Amino acid sequence: MTLAKICGLTTPESLTVAVEAGAAFVGLVAFEKSPRHLAPEDARRLLDQTGMVESRRAKVVVVTVDPDDALLDALTRHVAPDFIQLHGHETPERAEAVRARTGAGIIKCLPVSGPDDLKRVTDWAGVADHLMFDARTPADAALPGGMGLSFDWTLLRGVDLPRPWFLAGGLTPDNVTEAVRLSGAPMVDVSSGVERAPGVKEPALIRAFLEAVGTLPGKQSS
Numbered sequence: 001m002t003l004a005k006i007c008g009l010t011t012p013e014s015l016t017v018a019v020e021a022g023a024a025f026v027g028l029v030a031f032e033k034s035p036r037h038l039a040p041e042d043a044r045r046l047l048d049q050t051g052m053v054e055s056r057r058a059k060v061v062v063v064t065v066d067p068d069d070a071l072l073d074a075l076t077r078h079v080a081p082d083f084i085q086l087h088g089h090e091t092p093e094r095a096e097a098v099r100a101r102t103g104a105g106i107i108k109c110l111p112v113s114g115p116d117d118l119k120r121v122t123d124w125a126g127v128a129d130h131l132m133f134d135a136r137t138p139a140d141a142a143l144p145g146g147m148g149l150s151f152d153w154t155l156l157r158g159v160d161l162p163r164p165w166f167l168a169g170g171l172t173p174d175n176v177t178e179a180v181r182l183s184g185a186p187m188v189d190v191s192s193g194v195e196r197a198p199g200v201k202e203p204a205l206i207r208a209f210l211e212a213v214g215t216l217p218g219k220q221s222s
């Protein structure tokens with residue numbers, strides 16, 4: 001079974017659709033430059049509005065970019081996420097500190113533009129619970145992720161990866177089947193591919209994405 005994360009949720013409607021349609025992970029973005037940004041208090045309100053705090057039907061992931069300790073403390077206090085996604089230039093040492101400070105699991109995103117980028121995975125073997133591979137965004141891009149950019153999925157095929165991993169970047173309901181076939185990904189992550197405008201999720205696209213993922217054969221990730 002391929003597992004899916006729907007990321008950048010900002011409304012009770014889109015969060016509910018994602019959970020009810022079978023997302024294993026739901027992502028909330030805590031990064032002020034993002035059109036999907038939620039302050040920690042707003043993220044908590046969203047979880048409360050949908051009963052997610054009690055039910056925890058999907059794992060809650062907060063996406064951060066080089067978060068400082070003040071943000072981590074606020075996220076821990078208000079959200080207590082299952083995972084913190086590190087989508088910036090964090091080192092393995094900083095990731096260990098984030099885990100110790102928050103008690104959350106760690107998803108480390110590594111940007112990919114070519115085969116050399118995969119050499120960094122060994123640094124993360126004993127540190128991250130899950131790895132994520134997303135397209136490297138241009139140096140002058142507004143965001144380090146969530147831009148609908150993809151990379152050569154075949155780079156990941158057959159690569160021995162030390163942790164369960166997500167494929168991210170430019171996935172859509174129409175291409176996710178091919179992306180998993182070419183990469184062998186056990187887990188997938190999507191944001192802009194299920195939106196009708198930046199930061200505005202489209203419930204029908206969330207359902208279509210999860211339906212496509214639900215029909216895939218594959219390995220069960222741990």
Ligand SMILES: O=C(O)c1ccccc1N[C@@H]1O[C@H](COP(=O)(O)O)[C@@H](O)[C@H]1O
Nearest residue numbers: 007034145146147148169170190191192
């Ligand atoms: O979504 C964002 O706004 C975001 C901001 C900062 C860092 C990461 C962000 N999103 C992550 O990028 C992946 C891929 O996005 P897309 O599907 O290509 O739009 C997304 O799922 C988030 O994990």
